[in-house]
Amino acid sequence: MYRHIPLIEGEYNSNPFSKEYVSLKYVNVPETVELHNLDATNNREWISCKAMVKNITDIRVDLKLAVFECVKCMSQTVVEVSRNKNMIVPSECENCKKGKMRISKEISEFKNFRIAKLEEPLEMRKGGVTREFKGYMQDYLASPYNNIKAGAVVDLTGEFLVEPYTKDELESYEFLIDIHNITPIDDAFEDYLLTSADKEMIIELSKRQAIYEILVNTLAPEVYGYETVKESLLLQLFEGARPKDDVFKTDIIDRWTSHILLIGDLESENHN
Incomplete structure (x- = not known):
């Protein structure tokens, strides 16, 4: 079906004097593949996957x-x-x-176009290893109205291609995703409905004397050590206790919001 999109768009945009351009996009497409599994055997396949934007160029023409x-x-x-x-x-x-x-x-x-470097989100990487792919966006997807930023986790659909490129006068080939649609995933404020079992478990945990240590140990359990760092991150999640007469709160500064700065190689520091 996706190969018919240019024909359908051509019918909508047949008027050469029109300033408006209709672009058809698929949304909410189920994921069909993971980035780390893509190779030359997937050439010219229509794919849908989750990715993280490592970096992205400015709008080019x-x-x-x-x-x-x-x-x-x-x-x-x-x-x-x-x-x-x-x-x-x-x-x-x-x-x-x-x-x-x-x-x-x-x-x-x-036309507008942008080039993005795409890799798997942190939580989907196998053994911490990731692969990088080039993504090509054009027209509306590359316009100022579609604000895709580096670091964003996105759902994307498009055609996976093996394409030639020239470097140092030598012709070679590379993987490229001709992006059909790309949508940021906003996980930060998703609503979560607590079940009765969830509420009972929370109340039971709150009564434990070691609840503080339990919460610290359950933060990134695959990372061993760094209890102080985990404790700081945990406290940041809860913020500070803001008094009702908060005289420090302004439109620019909120002194009751915690911020953390980690500097240096923590593993090396632990050995010193």
Whole structure:
């Protein structure tokens, strides 16, 4: 179905004088693959997965439809610009067969595009190892209205491709995800409905004398040691006890919100 999207969009956007562009996007697509499992056998497959944006370029611009005009008879030739192929520039006018062709920047169409480096979110990495993939976004996905930032965890759909590239005059191949849609996942404020069993367990835990130590030990249990760091992170989750007459609270500074700065190689410090 996804291969028909350009045809459907072409029907919606058939009016060349319209300033509006309709872009069709799939949303809420079930995950079909994990990034670390992708390889050359997945070439040209439609995928849906979860990823973390490692970094992303600024908005860049490229040709989408190049319009060439004849310098003699002014007839026009339209060339569609493909992302992964060199643009074919007409050598001569097809109408008069005499004039040279020059690109008309005023009539040609341009597109936004951005390149993102994608890797698996921390919680999905196997043994701490991750792989990095290049993602290509264009048009609306690369516009200022679609604010994708480095560090964001996202749901994405697109076509997984093996594409040629040139480096140091040598041609090679690389993996690329031609992104169809990308949506940030906001896990920070998801509502969680407590069951009766959850409430009973919380009340029972609150009555234990060692509840503080239990909470510290359950924070990142796969990381051994660093009790002081874990304790600090735990206290940050609960913040401070803000008095009713908080004279320090301003629009800029909130002194009852905890902040933590970890500096240096903690493992090396523990050995010194």
